[in-house]
Amino acid sequence: MINKLKLYGNMLPKILRKEVVNNLDYRASYNDAASTYGCWLEKMGGFTDNIIKPHYMPPKKTVKILDFACGTGYISRKLIEMGIPCEITVVDLSEKMLEACADLSQRGVKLVHMDGLDFLESTDETFDMIYCGWALPYFQHKVLLKNFMKVLNTGGIVGVIANSKGTLSKMEEIFLSVMEEDVENVKKPMDIRFNLPNGQEGLRKWFEGQGFSTLEIDEGEAVFSFNRPEQLLEWLNKTGALAGTMMIFDSYERAKPNLIKEITKQKLQQDQYVINHKFVYGIFRYGGENCEYK
Ligand SMILES: C[S@@+](CC[C@H](N)C(=O)[O-])C[C@H]1O[C@@H](n2cnc3c(N)ncnc32)[C@H](O)[C@@H]1O
Structure with a gap:
């Protein structure tokens, strides 16, 4: 109890001063994860395919597509493989992720290394489709959707897949326990969970609340099991x-043994260490009934 009070006493002023995990931190993390991110795509990429539906493309000679927070370019690569006549721009904050898109650049894709929101705010370009794969929680949804609307042509489509509330069950509690146990080692808090949609109804509300209409929406969950707690942490x-x-x-190395201890305590199910990825996906149109292409 004393440690909890101490932790919140330390954290509150930092939250008020907005000294929380920020874009630079996400950039550094994705730079680190860029070379191993393929293992996520191997297991989870199949779910992303649910939003890549050519029949929603407008009947244009060349469809202009924005792959927003593109990572290693999974979505763009799929679009090219499908032979869709398109002009693709990809944007991402992590230069290491973008380096993995070098082959796309050779195939005419425009690579932009920039914060996604800064790009949307500053660009004069417009797009027929925007894809946003597994990146929604890094943005405040209202601000993001308003900016999607700014760059979308009438009748434009957004395809999105994102983690949703209930994902990584108990991981927040595990991190809080470790933070309480060693308050001196805590540098800054993280508030990303506030940006997770609450299942498909939550995602529908977010989009319809901004004037989009829902074309498709669904949700799902994938569960992975590991023999050892270290393997679970490594996967994440x-x-x-x-x-x-x-x-x-301050020192992740100092926190790591405590994280493993808590994972051992809280994530064991029938001799396995289990983690869930809960997600939601949808395809939305901006422009209502009388749009150019329906
Ligand atoms: C989980 S990956 C998803 C990558 C890709 N869309 C996919 O479906 O595989 C999240 C990506 O969001 C990017 N990202 C995070 N915050 C961002 C921001 N503010 N602006 C642009 N990209 C951002 C990260 O660098 C990372 O590449």
Whole structure:
């Protein structure tokens, strides 16, 4: 109890001063995860395919597509493989992620290394489709959707897949326990969970609340099991699922044994260490009934 009070006493002024895990931290984490991110795509990329539906493309000679927070370019690569006549721009904050898109650049894709929101705010370009794969929680949804609307052509489509509330069950409690146990080692808190949609109804509300209409929406969950707690933690770090969390601590190396101890306590199910990835996905149109293409 005393440690809890001490932790919140330390954290509150930092939250008020906005000294929380920030874009630079996410950038550094994704730079670290870029070379191992493929293991996420191997297991989870199949779910992303649910939002890549050519029949929603407008009947244009060349469809202009924005792959927003593109990572290693999974979505753009799929679009090119499908032979869709398109002009693609990809944007991402992590230069290491973008380096993995070098092959796309050779195939005419425009690579932009920039904060996604800064790009949306500053660009004069407009797009027919925007894809946002597994990146929604890094943004405040209202601000993001307003900026998507700014750059979308009438009748434009947004395809999104994102983690949703209930994902990484108990990981927040695990991090809080470790922070309480060693308050001196806590540098700054993290507030990303506030940006997770509450299942498909939550995501629908976010989009319809901004004037989009829902074309498709669904949700799902994938569960992975590991023999050892260290393997679970490694999976979360190498896939980027815990991006930013290392920066909570002054010394991650000092926090790590405690994280493993808590995972051992809280994540054991029938001899396995189990983690869930809960997610939601949808395809939305901006422009209502009388749009150019329906
Ligand atoms: C989980 S990865 C998803 C990558 C890709 N969209 C996919 O479906 O595989 C999240 C990506 O969001 C990027 N990202 C995070 N915050 C961002 C920001 N503010 N602006 C642009 N990209 C950002 C990260 O660098 C990372 O590449």
